[in-house]
Amino acid sequence: MKVLVTVKEVAEVEDEFEIDGLKIDERYLDYDLNEWDDYAVEEGVQIAEENDDVEVVTVTIGPERAEETIRMALAKGADRAVRVWDDALEAADFVDVATKTDILAAVVEEEQPDLILTGVQASDDAFGATGVSLADAIDFEWAAVVNALDLDVEAGVANLRRELEGGIEELTDVDIPAVLTIQTGINEPRYASLRGIRQAQSKEIAPKSLGDLGLDASVIDSEITLTSMYEPESESDATIWEGSADETAGKLAEFLRDKGVGQA
Amino acid sequence: MSDVLAITEHRRGELRDVSYELITAGRQLADDLGGDLHLAVISGDVSGFADHLNREGVDTIHTVDEGEEFNHDVYTQVITQLYDDLQPGAVVMPNSVNGLDYAPAVANHLSLPLVTDAIDFAADGALEVTREQYGSKVETTVEVDADHVALTIRPGEWPAAEGTGDADIVSFDASIDESAVKSTVTGFEEVGGGDVDITEADILVSVGRGIKEEENIELVEKLADALGATLSSSRPIVDNGWLPKNRQVGQSGKVVTPDVYIAIGISGAVQHVAGMKGADTIIAINTDPNAPIFDIADYGIVDDLFDVVPALTEQFQ
Numbered sequence: 001m002k003v004l005v006t007v008k009e010v011a012e013v014e015d016e017f018e019i020d021g022l023k024i025d026e027r028y029l030d031y032d033l034n035e036w037d038d039y040a041v042e043e044g045v046q047i048a049e050e051n052d053d054v055e056v057v058t059v060t061i062g063p064e065r066a067e068e069t070i071r072m073a074l075a076k077g078a079d080r081a082v083r084v085w086d087d088a089l090e091a092a093d094f095v096d097v098a099t100k101t102d103i104l105a106a107v108v109e110e111e112q113p114d115l116i117l118t119g120v121q122a123s124d125d126a127f128g129a130t131g132v133s134l135a136d137a138i139d140f141e142w143a144a145v146v147n148a149l150d151l152d153v154e155a156g157v158a159n160l161r162r163e164l165e166g167g168i169e170e171l172t173d174v175d176i177p178a179v180l181t182i183q184t185g186i187n188e189p190r191y192a193s194l195r196g197i198r199q200a201q202s203k204e205i206a207p208k209s210l211g212d213l214g215l216d217a218s219v220i221d222s223e224i225t226l227t228s229m230y231e232p233e234s235e236s237d238a239t240i241w242e243g244s245a246d247e248t249a250g251k252l253a254e255f256l257r258d259k260g261v262g263q264a
Numbered sequence: 265m266s267d268v269l270a271i272t273e274h275r276r277g278e279l280r281d282v283s284y285e286l287i288t289a290g291r292q293l294a295d296d297l298g299g300d301l302h303l304a305v306i307s308g309d310v311s312g313f314a315d316h317l318n319r320e321g322v323d324t325i326h327t328v329d330e331g332e333e334f335n336h337d338v339y340t341q342v343i344t345q346l347y348d349d350l351q352p353g354a355v356v357m358p359n360s361v362n363g364l365d366y367a368p369a370v371a372n373h374l375s376l377p378l379v380t381d382a383i384d385f386a387a388d389g390a391l392e393v394t395r396e397q398y399g400s401k402v403e404t405t406v407e408v409d410a411d412h413v414a415l416t417i418r419p420g421e422w423p424a425a426e427g428t429g430d431a432d433i434v435s436f437d438a439s440i441d442e443s444a445v446k447s448t449v450t451g452f453e454e455v456g457g458g459d460v461d462i463t464e465a466d467i468l469v470s471v472g473r474g475i476k477e478e479e480n481i482e483l484v485e486k487l488a489d490a491l492g493a494t495l496s497s498s499r500p501i502v503d504n505g506w507l508p509k510n511r512q513v514g515q516s517g518k519v520v521t522p523d524v525y526i527a528i529g530i531s532g533a534v535q536h537v538a539g540m541k542g543a544d545t546i547i548a549i550n551t552d553p554n555a556p557i558f559d560i561a562d563y564g565i566v567d568d569l570f571d572v573v574p575a576l577t578e579q580f581q
């Protein structure tokens with residue numbers, strides 16, 4: 001069985017930052033593995049540990065820099081990786097869901113996985129749509145926001161829970177092949193061991209251009225264009241207490257006492 | 265002229281708030297596009313739901329009597345068929361957990377450009393949609409250059425529609441291909457019971473990822489003790505297993521309405537805010553002056569929690 005895990009390197013914004021046109025200035029960005037994908041990788045690796053003959057392959061749409069993040073996933077136990085990038089993607093301000101779907105569908109065509117795990121959303125653009133869109137495109141079954149998974153490989157069914165709003169979970173059975181979008185908390189992602197990190201160095205990260213996947217640059221054409229990016233005007237009318245920690249704590253304490261807090 | 269089709273949501277026999285918000289958002293878009301607002305209500309007691317949904321601004325409600333509860337295979341098929349029938353300019357869906365489970369499939373199936381989690385939009389010629397990125401630190405607008413679009417809206421952003429309407433209520437006969445229904449909902453379960461009920465607390469001291477290590481939780485526990493407050497948290501604390509699920513505030517946790525909510529090292533992600541914005545007084549302690557939590561806080565301290573929290577605890581000992 002083959003499990004394909006989508007892995008995105010996301011940018012995290014520092015506390016203070018500047019926007020330069022349609023992007024945040026590179027100086028203020030740190031890159032990391034998308035939090036939700038970390039849980040998806042862990043779930044894939046656990047499936048491999050619990051079943052015989054499971055290969056875990058990761059797929060990333062991202063520049064060469066992303067290989068650092070991909071190595072992290074490999075160090076945690078993924079077997080090999082595919083990374084899709086080229087000049088056309090590099091030049092795009094914004095890659096929409098349809099484009100990601102087309103690219104990932106082409107990778108699925110090559111890899112023929114039985115199960116695909118994605119994160120619920122990416123923390124940077126927060127579209128939360130790629131997994132389910134992909135499922136429709138490749139005619140797989142799917143489930144979004146999965147926070148518990150019990151895979152019955154023989155029966156070809158995934159027994160899972162979907163985490164709904166307000167502390168309610170839905171119990172659902174889904175036929176595989178399927179795409180599952182993974183919610184944080186489903187497992188405890190492991191840290192990469194030193195041995196894992198060493199082994200990851202020799203694992204394959206296959207770079208692919210759109211052309212390699214039988215696609216051309218038109219796949220990036222989108223009816224959606226990013227037109228502006230700005231810091232939201234603060235609606236805040238918060239009173240900010242200033243001073244040293246002792247001073248601000250003192251002001252907060254006074255405020256709380258006035259409210260009758262802590263006077264039991 | 266271009267109509268709007270909005271897909272309402274219900275669970276376990278009750279319409280969810282976002283359904284009424286969809287009416288407001290859908291009406292706004294239909295006015296911009298110069299068309300009618302159609303609602304669809306799929307599964308469950310559809311005629312009962314339709315009566316509730318018949319509020320001001322709705323032109324037509326399509327009831328689709330298929331199954332009891334949400335099933336994404338059924339929803340996707342029904343919406344596709346409704347779309348073929350009505351050819352609306354926009355399909356508007358909720359950015360709820362169930363919305364996440366069918367909207368992208370609908371958009372892909374119909375080859376519609378998809379914009380999710382809209383917090384605002386305007387269609388004056390082209391459709392411009394406002395969204396947030398990077399955990400609400402940045403807002404973006406995207407322009408959609410198409411005659412047909414799929415949109416999901418963030419729950420809580422549009423006011424609920426009110427007033428009684430005079431919509432046409434029509435039943436829509438979908439033809440469901442049962443062989444393409446490959447998922448089965450087998451039940452629901454409530455999680456997060458246990459020792460304390462944070463929804464009952466008057467004062468909540470809430471801890472987020474800024475606390476960094478499990479050992480450090482004790483620092484905030486001490487403060488809660490000193491204040492006679494109840495300890496709650498954001499999601500990562502629960503995901504890490506540092507506190508039980510019944511302490512989680514937010515969209516997938518509990519909705520709380522204490523007199524005082526002290527958010528310590530919590531950024532104020534939309535899914536967290538969904539659970540605590542109803543608190544009477546919100547106080548945030550965070551090193552990042554741009555953290556979105558300050559947008560909804562009444563009082564704030566921009567400083568290191570590891571300095572402020574012990575100093576505050578001391579004040580009450």
Ligand SMILES: Cc1cc2nc3c(=O)[nH]c(=O)nc-3n(C[C@H](O)[C@H](O)[C@H](O)COP(=O)(O)OP(=O)(O)OC[C@H]3O[C@@H](n4cnc5c(N)ncnc54)[C@H](O)[C@@H]3O)c2cc1C
Nearest residue numbers: 472473474498499514515516517529530531535536551569
């Ligand atoms: C479908 C779905 C449902 C979700 N449901 C929920 C939910 O119910 N509840 C929930 O909370 N989240 C939920 N989330 C997750 C949510 O998106 C955020 O990831 C989460 O709320 C972030 O938690 P946080 O604020 O503690 O962490 P972060 O966003 O990492 O913020 C940590 C904050 O601590 C500050 N900080 C760091 N160090 C210090 C210091 N020394 N002193 C002071 N401040 C410091 C930082 O500046 C930062 O603002 C959900 C997500 C999804 C996709």
